[in-house]
Amino acid sequence: MASVSSKQLAELAGVNSATLRRDLSSLHIGGTRGVGYDVKHVLHQIGLVLGVNQKWPVAVIGVGNLGRALANYTGLSERGFPVLALFDVEAAKVGTKVAGLTVRHLDQLPAVVNQLGILVAVIATPPEAAQEVADAVVAAGVPSILSFTADSLHVPEGVVVRRVDLATELQILSFYQQRATAAERGFEYFVDVDGPVPG
Amino acid sequence: MASVSSKQLAELAGVNSATLRRDLSSLHIGGTRGVGYDVKHVLHQIGLVLGVNQKWPVAVIGVGNLGRALANYTGLSERGFPVLALFDVEAAKVGTKVAGLTVRHLDQLPAVVNQLGILVAVIATPPEAAQEVADAVVAAGVPSILSFTADSLHVPEGVVVRRVDLATELQILSFYQQRATAAERGFEYFVDVDGPVPG
């Protein structure tokens, strides 16, 4: 039975070993005094907490460039998020095949969600359609939405939305870059200093 | 001169007003006692800190579905991240036009970076090419990289990398969903209770 100590895990995770023990303990994951934690047990329990031991069937709505990119991204399926259905409203797209899947009309959403057990909807439509699509997704009973719109979506309580906004990601990136550049020049934004500040 | 109190800002931000005053103060953003903070001044100063008052020219590398989606996303330019150049290595793609830009061969990267003042490279290539492209990007002198690969990239110190992994985003989404569902059932992962835990 392979085991691992809180010290080893803490080093790998870059945290204090007491914190790691406390955290595992709060998740009701226990070890054996004098021995350590059973590796398989920890993996399995953390998998349960994270929901990794479960499949989450995905529908992608909007078969533009982004939707196609998602449909073709094999990494999703490998990580437990198989893309099982594609939807669009354009007549020219409905019925065509993308990444081995036939594009369906959005009207079919409720039936397909029910049939395939869709748990996650990825909204990859133009921004002006996103809220309307979100409403349809919620009505169809899908409990989780990933969206790429800059604006946040309105959904009823209990529906979980996550937003990935590429402009925001670039914002964060450029913020760190700016800070790195400022630090090089000897400026410092985040501690109280008497020195100069850019601007 | 329109002004706003720390109390008003704190309410909007959902934080304590003393914390807000302390935070502004640590950014060297001051107000006037008895009056409040000058709205324009706060906006401008925060803009400086975030780097929002600056343009960050972007190059997209890899003109697949994801690259095309990025090239066509007008939201980037609106937020200060104009996509000025597209690169690929496929002969069939080089020279074609995408979103009004001519796709260039990756060989041209150093020259174009220099000419257009590219500050951010977005790597939208297949994962197996990502590290090699990152090396080229770094060699060309681009200080910031946004990548969509699951694996992290190796870059020298000073280069800032941000990774957007869609599988991870779905992971986070499903984690919250699972937690919401568990909470509905009366389970609780994150506080110490004597009650049952899923599993």
Place this chain on the structure above:
DNA sequence: TAGATTGTTAATCGATTAACAATC
């Protein structure tokens, strides 16, 4: 001047971690 609000001190709160009894 009276009222309002900042900027900051000092108190409080919560999170981290050292330390060690329990125990394998």
Place this chain on the structure above:
DNA sequence: TAGATTGTTAATCGATTAACAATC
């Protein structure tokens, strides 16, 4: 038993916030 390591208590550290003097 001796050595190792957990689980948790108690101390420490840092972050939040109440409170208030400064001052517009």
